[in-house]
Amino acid sequence: MDLSAIVEHGGFDVMCFNKYCNNCSSSTNSEEDKSTYTECKAKRNYPKNNAEILSGQYGINVFLVGVALMLAVAHHGPSIKEKHLLSFVTALMLVQLLWMLWYVVKRDRQKKTSEKDAHAGMSWIRAGVTVLALLSLIMDAFRIGRYVGYRKCMSAALVVYPVVHALHTVSQVHFLWYHVKDVIKSFETFERFGVIHAVFTNLFLWCNGAMTESEHFLNDHKRRLSELGYANLSIVEHKPYCNCTTSACSMFSKSLYYLYPFNIEYHIFVSAMLFVMWKNIGRTIHHYHDKARPVGGGNGLGxxxxxxxxxxxxxxxxxxxxxxxxxxxxxxxxxxxxxxxxxxxxxxxxxxxxxxxxxxxxxxxxxxxxxxxxxxxxxxxxxxxxxxxxxxxxxxxxxxxxxxxxxxxxxxxxxxxxxxxxxxxxxxxxxxxxxxxxxxxxxxxxEGAEPATNPSEIFSVAASLATPFKGVFNRAYENQDGGCISLDGDREESKQVCVCPLKHPVLPFPVTPGGxxxxxxxxxxxxxxxxxxxxxxxxxxxxxxxxxxxxxxxxxxxxxxxxxxxxxxxxxxxxxxxxxxxxxxxxxxxxxxxx
Known part of the structure; x- marks a missing residue:
């Protein structure tokens, strides 16, 4: 068949090619093609799967080390104190700050625009996280103010922690606004460890905050039971051994517990958003051209x-x-x-x-x-x-x-x-x-919509900016006989290049719903x-x-x-x-x- 006839008919609708392995080229034997492709795909996924497992195990063990320290501090023993726990958390946040700085600098130097996951970190979620982050910064300010009043008898770790946490919060919110949608395709193994470190750092901060808040409510419950004469329960509260040098220490201490719920929610939401980013590393984004209905105004809301x-x-x-x-x-x-x-x-x-x-x-x-x-x-x-x-x-x-x-x-x-x-x-x-x-x-x-074609195998030529996908396949075109026309009759059976009937062309704009x-x-x-x-x-x-x-x-x-x-x-x-x-x-x- 003449190639110009195809071009006049509308051109190639879909073109696909394999970019992963030279051995996965077309073959007259479709079974060998399929076997070779499967083998190449398995080899390609092997380092990715190993990196996921290794980075996941690293993150879990970092988290469990923190939990072990947290439980030891909750026991209020003489060996492990709050300053040791805060020093560990501070070190985790500093490591995350270094990774985020490296990532931002690396992205700025790259000329190629990275792929984005449109579903990750929606704008209102990031806005909500920003509000929670602002309240967390107020909480850090109260911690610093409390330390100023008791600085004579408090460890320096108790003031370094809120300072680093404030810096960590500001940097992390900036990272979420500009990079949480990124689909990482370079330095994948290293980036997996960086992202999972950030995930479990925030997860541990959530866990530590939740336990501190629970301990506070438990002490209040014990105090009420003792006042009512139900039980004589011991209340373990470690207060500084010196007098406060300012008049605001009591206000700072009491206000902290009203801000804990916001700080806790901030860290768990950030952990979830970063986990999605971790799952997206090395992922091929499917470019769908349909658009959801825009959110309407207040019509019908009452x-x-x-x-x-x-x-x-x-x-x-x-x-x-x-x-x-x-x-x-x-x-x-x-x-x-x-x-x-x-x-x-x-x-x-x-x-x-x-x-x-x-x-x-x-x-x-x-x-x-x-x-x-x-x-x-x-x-x-x-x-x-x-x-x-x-x-x-x-x-x-x-x-x-x-x-x-x-x-x-x-x-x-x-x-x-x-x-x-x-x-x-x-x-x-x-x-x-x-x-x-x-x-x-x-x-x-x-009813009039075209059944979706598997985007992992094809992409539309009309969307020229779309990323090529794997697989060798060419969508067909309608001829007068309604049959399948091959550019090379000898290769029609192997389906290397084939032209077949197409009722509805793939367009880069939404298909109007048919009723x-x-x-x-x-x-x-x-x-x-x-x-x-x-x-x-x-x-x-x-x-x-x-x-x-x-x-x-x-x-x-x-x-x-x-x-x-x-x-x-x-x-x-x-x-x-x-x-x-x-x-x-x-x-x-x-x-x-x-x-």
Whole structure:
């Protein structure tokens, strides 16, 4: 066939070639071709897999060294003190700072623009992390101010740590804004170790902050029990042995614990974003040309934001009343605990109903799921399930305690209903979020849309800036007979170059959906549900983050499980519960963009 005829017909639609191995060239024997290609691909992936395993093991062991030091410090023994732990954390942050500096300088010197993962580190997540980072900087300032007042009897490590942490925070936020979307293709093995070091450094900072905050709440709980005469528990608090030289030491010390929740969330979010960057190292980005529906304005938003703001206002009221009444008599304390459970029952019940309505809407709008590879979305799903485990464990312990206890305080059965609804609400919300994230966009759906071609094998010539992909394949063109026309008849069987019918050309712009767009009322309902769930999750994060934790105060679980066991459960479950709520907010914002 004449080549000019093909050009007049429209040119080559898709061209692909292999760039990995010289031995993987075309052959008349397709079986040998396939075998050689598989062998070359395995050889190419071998160092990548080894680097992933080695860097992962390095990060885990660095993290476990820190955990061992943290547990030793929590014991309050004479050998390992807080200054040793802070010195170790400071060293980790300095190593990460050196790696980030090297990476930024290297990227600036490279002339070639790096590939980007559009799904990694969405703009609103980075904006939220920036706000949390600013509050973390205030916390560092309070630490420095506290050290100034007690500098005569405090180790220098306690002032070096907040200074380095502040520098680390500023540098890391800059790195996240400009480089977290990068898909690293050079110095891959070294970069894997650098990124995973950053991941586990932030993960350990989260773990250390969560344990410090839990210890603070536990000491407050012991103090209240001692004041009420229930138990004579020892409270271990290490205060400086000298007097403060300024009048602000007490203010700095007390304010630190109100900022801990923001610092904790900052580090866990950064750890998750950097983990996605680590997974993207060496990855081939598939260039899809479809575009999601842009987020609309406020049309149709009314009921969801209104109910969410009512829930948020009620939550703030419950938090204020609970905090004040827990310092009063036993009867007042019981009333405050009951108020918390009744408020939670109403809130969780409404959230569960909203999630069920959203799932029913999805059953009506039968759009297929998107099964394309997306490390960010996969991590979102895994973190939702992982963070739910802590709450589920805590809730089932409460269910067992309520059923087995012989006492019957006024909040016994509300506690049972609250625990069961908490399990149900998280299960429904997880389903709603995950299905929302995995549903195809409107641009990919519709009866008239072309079935997606595997982007790991081909790329469109129309998108000339796209990166070439592996494989030898040439999309076909329609001839008058509707058959497959080969440029070389002898090689038609091997499919080296083939021209076949093509009904819909691949275009670098969205395909208009052919009637699969859901009705406007369904979209409005989904948007209202999403906004309502966002505000409710913020409400449920505020309560435990700022001291409203009836699990410490109701005494039912402690009576059945014992003080030590129940404290261990809470120390495990509470940080995961706080993280779940903030992560759910971030995921629901992504859902809002899709709907």
């Amino acid at each position: 009921l969801g934001p209104a109910l969410g703001l009512v829930a948020l206002a009620g939550t703030i009221g419950v938090l204020a009343v609970y905090t004040v009444h827990m310092e009063d008599s036993q009867d007042t304390r019981d009333s405050a605990i009951s108020m918390f459970y009744y408020h939670g029952i109403v809130l969780l019940g409404c959230m569960a109903i909203a999630g069920v309505v959203g799932l029913l809407i999805y059953r009506v709008d039968r759009r297929p799921l998107d099964d394309s590879k997306n490390p960010s979305r996969q991590l979102d799903k895994e973190m939702l399930f992982g963070a739910s485990v802590g709450t589920w464990l805590m809730s089932w312990c409460s269910v067992v305690a309520v059923g087995a206890t012989e006492t019957s305080p006024r909040y016994r059965w509300p506690n049972l209903a609250y625990s069961l609804l908490l399990i149900l609400e998280k299960s429904v919300q997880n389903l709603f979020i995950i299905e929302s994230l995995y549903r195809k966009h409107e641009a990919n759906c519709g 699969a767009e859901p009705p406007s009322r369904q979209r409005q309902a989904l948007r209202n549900i999403t906004i309502f769930l966002i505000l409710c999750n913020i409400s449920l994060w505020l309560l435990p983050a700022f001291g409203c934790r009836p699990q410490y105060d109701n005494g039912l679980e402690q009576e059945i499980l014992g003080f030590t066991i129940w404290t261990m459960v809470l120390n495990f479950a509470m940080p995961l519960n706080l993280f779940y709520r903030m992560h759910a907010v971030a995921s629901l914002l992504e859902v809002f963009k899709h709907v």
